[in-house]
Amino acid sequence: MTCHVVPKERAGVVNPIFTCQPAGAQFASIGVKDCIGIVHGGQGCVMFVRLLISQHLKESFEIASSSLHEDGAVFGALNRVEEAVDVLLSRYPHVKVVPIITTCSTEVIGDDVDGVITKLEEGLLAEKFAGREVHLLAMHQPSFVGSMISGYDLAVRDFVKKFAEKGEPSEKITLITGWVNPGDVKELKHLLKEMEIEANVLFEIESFDSPLLPSKDNVNHGNTTVEDLRNTANAKATFVLNRYEGGKAADFLKKKHKVPSVIGPTPIGIRNTDTFLKQLSDVTGKPIPKKLVHERGVALDAIADISHMFLAEKKVAIYGAPDLVIGLAEFCLDLEMRPKLLLLGDDNSKYVEDPRIKALQENVDHEMEIVTNADFWELEDRIKNKGLELDLILGHSKGRFISIDYGIPMVRVGFPTYDRAGLYRYPVVGYNGAAWLAEQMANTLFQDMENKKNKEWVLNVW
Ligand code: SF4
Known part of the structure; x- marks a missing residue:
């Protein structure tokens, strides 16, 4: 077997690939209409996450904070949640859904968010906001376990658990x-x-x-x-x-x-x-329908123009969200590329059992490493000290310094991609996404050959 799955061996993290759980819950909550989440924690738990999402999407949106201070961290801060819900509902008359997203500090001090929701439903909502449709739900997001990925997963489950209601079967x-x-x-x-x-x-x-x-x-x-x-x-x-x-x-x-x-x-x-x-x-x-068969053909044609001639045998490292990384690795293999290193940024023990990873282990015919609980040092150390040679890096903007420092071209993909314009607008899924991704990779390699004055490419009339 030439494809190995290994966990990061060091304790500690040098330049994390992911941020913490509540970030995932915050990203999920901005997808719901008439919803503003309250993050129960310090202001930074919202400020930095909100900044990151805003930098990525280049848009403005609302997330609130219970703004925990030192006294709350010692004596408990449920009063801040009560106040936050009151202020939020008073200022935003359209808001119906308010997830209360915990953080590391409020989980450690053991604030009973479920209990305060019951208290608010029986008190504030029944009295001050009587007759208004308001749904409060607890999202437990301790950031000392998991990552923004598990936080997103838990938040989707919590939304569904709160609202899913059996009725007439639907064709949807x-x-x-x-x-x-x-x-x-x-x-x-x-x-x-x-x-x-x-x-x-x-x-x-x-x-x-x-x-x-x-x-x-x-x-x-x-x-x-x-x-x-x-x-x-x-x-x-x-x-x-x-x-x-x-x-x-x-x-x-x-x-x-x-x-x-x-x-x-x-x-x-x-x-x-x-x-x-x-x-x-x-x-x-x-x-x-035929229209999608046609779209598929257009994408295949675009790929045929570049894959064998320019992408084949190119050695790639990919990091980021596990599903994205695995999907990109599968696509790279179809393009005859050589994914050499996949970095999955948290310690989810299920990754080793993932059927797609098992399939990679069974089918890949070149040396390939998949590192779980990985950080950016895992990538840099292999390039700097262990002889890993790469033609291309695929991943989000947080890893760009490795690309810059070691002169390895990079295609930005995933979250966040704040140092390139408009990437949020382009899909990586579907046939259109396949053509766009393949062409992005090819154009990035072309630009790199120009920068490095590769004569064969500079004189090329492809
Ligand atoms: S690690 Fe804890 S304190 Fe830091 S942003 Fe995440 S939840 Fe907030």
């Missing part, structure tokens, strides 16, 4: 996209529309690629409604595109409401998009 499916970009949501909706399939989309964040309008309303929000969340219990099936960013919600819907689930694959690349469409067709009985 539920699509849990995972932590993707507005461009991905647009592309996924396009695929569903072409197949004439209706869906509850969790979470509908296409609107975060928003226009500037004469009304000057520049605060964004997602468009998944309470109704969409309720209907997840009645859907024909739950489709989860990213196993680690929605799998828990699908398990809940299956166990509690008997909704069948289809987990993955992440539709990155031609092969995985084919599988996704086939699964949609099998579940709904809807055929794959």
Whole structure:
């Protein structure tokens, strides 16, 4: 076997690939309409996360903080939650959904958020806000376990658990996209529309690629409604595109409401998009239309122009969210590239059992390493001290200094990608995503050859 899965051996982290759990819950909460989350912790638990999301999407949106101070950290701070809910509901008359997202400090001091929600429902909501539709829900997000990925997964489950309600069976499916970009949501909706399939989309964040309008309303929000969340219990099936960013919600819907689930694959690349469409067709009985076959052909043609000539044998390192990394590695293999190193940034023990990782272990015919609980030092150390030679790096903006310092070209993909313009608009999923990704990789390699004055390329008339 030439593909090894190894955990990071050092204690501690040097330059983390992920941020902490509550970040995932915050990203999920901005996808729900009429929802503002309250993060129960210090202001930094919101400020830095909100900044990161804003830098990535280049948009403005609302997340609140209970703004815990020293006294709260010692004596408990449930009074801050009570005050925060009151202020939030008073200032924002449209808000219906308020997730209360805990953090490391409030989990350590043991604030009883579930208890305070019951108190608020019986007191504040029943009296001051009587007659108004308001839903409070607790999201326990201790940041000393997991990562932003598990935080997102837990938050999706918590939303579904709170609202899913059995009613009349529906022909709709539920699509849990995972932590993707507005461009991905647009592309996924396009695929569903072409197949004439209706869906509850969790979470509908296409609107975060928003226009500037004469009304000057520049605060964004997602468009998944309470109704969409309720209907997840009645859907024909739950489709989860990213196993680690929605799998828990699908398990809940299956166990509690008997909704069948289809987990993955992440539709990155031609092969995985084919599988996704086939699964949609099998579940709904809807055929794959000619228009999508045509789109597939256009993507294949674009790939054929570059793969064998320019991408084949190129050695790649990929880091970031596990489903994205695995999907990109599968796509790179289809393009005849050589993924040499995959870095998964948390210690989820399930990664080693992932069927896609097992398939890589069985099928890859070159030396490849998959590191779990990885940080950026794992990448840098291999380049600097262990002779790892790379032609390309795929990952988010946080790893750009390794690319800059070692002169290795890089394609930005994942979250966050704040040092390149507009990447949130482009999908990496679907046939359009496959063509775009392959061309991005090729163009990045072309630019690098120019920068390094590669004569063969400079004189090329391809
Ligand atoms: S690690 Fe803890 S204190 Fe730091 S941002 Fe995350 S939740 Fe807040």
